[in-house]
Amino acid sequence: MTSFIEKGPAARKWIAVSALAMSVALATPAVAQTQQPPIGAATPDPAAEPAGVPQPAAPVAETAQEQAPANAADIIVTGSRVKRNGYKAPTPETVVSAQDLASNAPANVADFVNDLPQLAGSATPRAATTTVSSGTAGSNFLNLRGLGASRTLVLLDGRRVVGSSVEGLVDANTLPSALISRVDIVTGGASAAYGSDAVAGVVNFVLDTRFTGVKLEVQSGISTYGDDRKSKVEAAVGKSFAGGRGHIIVSGSYTDTAGVSRADSRPWFNGAKIIANPAFVAGGTQPRLILADNVNTANASFGGLITSGVLAGTQFGEGGSIGRRVFGTPAGAMYTIGGERQDLAAFYSLEAPVEQITAFGRVSFEIATGFELFGEFNYGRGLAKPQSAYNWAFGNVRIQQDNAFLDPTLRTRLLAAGQTSFLLGTFNPDLGRFTSRNERELTRYVGGLKGDLGGGWTADAYGQYGKTAFDTSVSNLQIRSRYALAVDAVRNAAGQIVCRSTLTNPTDGCVPYNVFGSGVNTPEAIAYSAGTARLKLDLEQTVGAVTVQGEPFSTWAGPVSVAFGGEYRKEKVSGTSDAISQANDFFAGNYKPTNGSYDLGEGFGEVVVPIARDLPFAQSADLNGAVRYTHYSTSGGVTTWKVGATYNPVRDIRLRFTRSRDIRAPNLNDLYLGGVQSIGQTVIDRGVSTGNIVATTIGNQALDPERADTLTAGVVLAPTFLPGFTVSFDYYDIKIADAILTPSTQAVVNYCNAGNTAVCNLITRNAAGVITAITRSPINLARERSKGFDIEASYNGEIAPDARITVRALATHVIERSLNDGISVDQLGGENSVNPPGGSIADWRVNGSVGLAVGPYTAVFTGRYTSSGVYDRAFTAADLADNRIGDAVYFDLATSIKFKGVGGGGEFFFNVDNLFNRDPVIVAPINQPFFNAPVNALLYDTIGREFRAGVRVKF
Structure with a gap:
């Protein structure tokens, strides 16, 4: 060190x-x-x-x-x-x-x-x-x-x-x-x-x-x-x-x-997790949660996993190698029990x-x-x-069929199926672990x-x-706006791999990023998509x-x-x-x-x-x-x-x-915290699940x-x-x-719905009454x-x-x-x-x-x-x-x-x-x-x- x-x-x-x-x-x-x-x-x-x-x-x-x-x-x-x-x-x-x-x-x-x-x-x-x-x-x-x-x-x-x-x-x-x-x-x-x-x-x-x-x-x-x-x-x-x-x-x-x-x-590490029970049915005999060993992510792999369409289950390894993911027993969209080890918790x-x-x-x-x-x-x-851990993406990276880094054989299969894009999950190994x-x-x-x-x-x-x-x-933190541009890589008229955004804005400085595997990106590509x-x-x-x-x-x-x-x-x-x-x-x-x-x-x-x-x-x-x-x-x-x-x-x-x-x-943090923001939060509001909420935590001088x-x-x-x-x-x-x-974001909603009008002031709703933001x-x-x-x-x-x-x-x-x-x-x-x-x-x-x-x-x-x-x-x-x-x-x-x-x-x-x-x-x-x-x-x-x-x- x-x-x-x-x-x-x-x-x-x-x-x-x-x-x-x-x-x-x-x-x-x-x-x-x-x-x-x-x-x-x-x-x-x-x-x-x-x-x-x-x-x-x-x-x-x-x-x-x-x-x-x-x-x-x-x-x-x-x-x-x-x-x-x-x-x-x-x-x-x-x-x-x-x-x-x-x-x-x-x-x-x-x-x-x-x-x-x-x-x-x-x-x-x-x-x-x-x-x-x-x-x-x-x-x-x-x-x-x-x-x-x-x-x-x-x-x-x-x-x-x-x-x-x-x-x-x-x-x-x-x-x-x-x-x-x-x-x-x-x-x-x-x-x-x-x-x-x-x-x-x-x-x-x-x-x-x-x-x-x-x-x-x-x-x-x-x-x-x-x-x-x-x-x-x-x-x-x-x-x-x-x-x-x-x-x-x-x-x-x-x-x-x-x-x-x-x-x-350590030999005791077994990938144990408590997750939603896929066999749970309201009024049934199964509990809503299960504790299982060797639980892995089902919608991402270390070097990348295609999670949708005809190519689903294809994953990428070192140097861009292509293989098939060995899954265990499905446990919802997020997890699989058994199968090969693909677990971010290993990096705890x-x-x-x-x-x-x-x-x-x-x-x-x-x-x-x-x-x-x-x-x-x-x-x-x-x-x-x-x-x-790494900058994870759980099956939510959209890749277009013309992505310049996509293996031609896979592209052919994609086009034959009439697909123009697919979703991918990855740990983004080339960006490195958060340090x-x-x-x-x-x-x-x-x-x-x-x-x-x-x-x-x-x-x-x-x-x-x-x-x-x-x-x-x-x-080694992903810069989200840059990463979104960098993963959308295409070839220009000269056959060079560039960001799609560069075709219309040649001076945007975007450097294409390859999501297919590990050890496949240049230092320049990593430096553009990640920062400190x-x-x-x-x-x-x-x-x-x-x-x-x-x-x-x-x-x-x-x-x-x-x-x-x-x-x-x-x-x-x-x-x-x-x-x-x-x-x-x-x-x-x-x-x-x-x-x-x-x-x-x-x-x-x-x-x-x-x-x-x-x-x-x-x-x-x-x-x-x-x-x-x-x-x-x-x-x-x-x-x-x-x-x-x-x-x-x-x-x-x-x-x-x-x-x-x-x-x-x-203390000073209680009173004057400048603001910590979380994106994509989900709450239950009057029995309805609402997502994509921006939650901001600030201090309170009162x-x-x-x-x-x-x-x-x-x-x-x-x-x-x-x-x-x-x-x-x-x-x-x-x-x-x-x-x-x-209070947590859900607690803020619960307090408001229970009649605490002062807490209701911390909730922002759109014209339809749907929550868009919450202040904690x-x-x-x-x-x-x-x-x-x-x-x-x-x-x-x-x-x-x-x-x-x-x-x-x-x-x-x-x-x-x-x-x-x-x-x-x-x-x-x-x-x-x-x-x-x-x-x-x-x-x-x-x-x-x-x-x-x-x-x-x-x-x-x-x-x-x-x-x-x-x-x-x-x-x-x-x-x-x-x-x-x-x-x-x-x-x-x-x-x-x-x-x-x-x-x-x-x-x-x-x-x-x-x-x-x-x-x-x-x-x-x-x-x-x-x-x-x-x-x-x-x-x-x-x-x-x-x-x-x-x-x-x-x-």
Whole structure:
């Protein structure tokens, strides 16, 4: 790939229970254990643990500061703005430690985070790679609860990062992975603490800003099929200066993933599709849909297939060779079951090739006692070049009998039958596969001041500016108007092959294109009929904020802690696109520039009030409340709030509860999308099918923020009779009102016909009342709900003087995930297909691991489980005979050995993902089955066994 040098169903649900039970079974008094303090007590310094011992990530029960040394200063946990030593926020939180990341040695941090059960439907380089025109291929956008990435707030050290998409989504690939000390995942509403977008929760990447020394990691990997090569190099340097008053850290990383460009490179590819049942008859016994393997297109072939007249079934191959198509069993006009492989889905990309570079620098200096000035610079540049399908034509290219490229023998047969033309279907191989080039360059500057105001009061203020420059293009796109002229090739009076249009307009520049076969066109012909769609966008984010924390007074139960402050933020997008896209003349990727901005001002406050300490049946109890008022330039004012409580009846048990009002404000794409146009849409209008409709999607500046009411309630157990063991259970219920939804073309018609007159304004009809055009625009219409619970259990203990075992299991169960669009309620939970909005919400997701460290040797064995599901909960046997999608479990193995060296030490590691090379569960596509592979990368492993090996050193 181009370098940066160029600028320009074997397991069942019992596994879920077994994984949790295993952690309990192993945590027995018969094992020599390391004493773990009860909840609320100080946590031992992890540095005191024996070298080479894998430390379990803090369970959901524990917050970030419990991983810090006992003598650490006050720190702010991600679930709260309050700075208070030993404070545990009532909001559930999972922490991924640096040791977790090191043991797994992922190619990028997001790969590990996305394996956590709380995340579902995240966009990754393995998901949605066929959406060539989105400009986001190769990105990692985190998605908590499957509520959509736009409802997950991603932070870096508690601060926002400029988006890597017009929706404002943060690409985790751009963050400085070499310096990450932990990742805090708050799985509850946090808008009162952090503002818009924290509806599902917050993922906060926390950096080690006091790192000292040098560390380096180099790794390389490959799949068991010899492809998807990965390489990674990252380094960090940190040093104090000026007698310890100053500190500087610098880090950089480079990663290169080759990707997998074809689905048929894997043995599991079987061409499975869900299509209309040709045997279906209304009132009959056959379902309306069937799921079949080896389904191929019936009205097109790679190099061209004649689909009408006396020549029907004739197809063309390499160099224009002529043959007969071997069909299977007909399944409507579009498909054939069996026969020879002619399937666009074979070209579905399993993983996008991505090249990424990041750089980070930070300097801090104590300008006076208790006052620190700091500055940060963040740079990230990503280049993804995924390929997708070809410029397909399914039996709709009209070829005249006098076409100059037509074989004379075929022409003779055509004329003898009295035919003057025929229809042809082709993948247009000579035009090439759609190839995206998505380049994103992020720069971010932060400057701030932290100070001790005295009397236990502290303050910090910062300002930041971030910009992401997008240069997105899709090449090998058919230019429709030119292609229509070029395929109509004839001979002029001199016997030369020209476009028919050139006979009457000699200067039109048309270059004839041969549709009969592959490898039959000149570069000039290809260059005329195909081109490159291009979009350039600049996203800018400006933030200024100040926060003050302190303890103004105390009650008999302890000090009351407060935090308050204000924030200003501005978001802006500006862009340009090419002229052909503006005219909607490309086969796909007709970009439109998006331009607009908004700003907002916020004020917030939070308080923690202790109400009990060291009482019978109340070892401790705290109340927590927060409120934030935000005024948007686009939609006015809105208030968010949170109330919560933690209660320890005894030292071994903690109860926690939160209730919050959260929001997601419309993003730049919701408000200002310039327009995306689709041609030839079909809808059912009052029982009549109407086609050839032009559908245009635009932004809506009249949108209001979404409102979410969130409830969480949980219990954390750390029994003193089982030292080293902790388990937590947390229930959540998120209800979203005025959810922003962009209805489909059919939904727009349905809304209008149901009496929604405002939506009727989006429909254009001709004089006969027939729909000719529909405008799609996001509206505050839907209601959504997500309800379920999380379980986490962990154990950490010694089994010998120089041996330690760690066990951890995390599980998420979805009770309800629904979408109410005003007409119907879609139950999405357990729909493991790729079609649900928000994408694929499995009923159960479980991640369990067992780690063993003996001297310098460490091994961690991990299992990842996804429960079975269905294609659509609304389906009955009358829709699809087999609606089930199987479950899956994958196992990973991570091993390492430590060594000592001059001035430091390091470790070699060797990891295997998908150890037993389990194939993904086949998930037959329903939406565009001719185009999509039978797989769901959001839930299942699509690549197969992968090996990674490397070394990391520190001195």
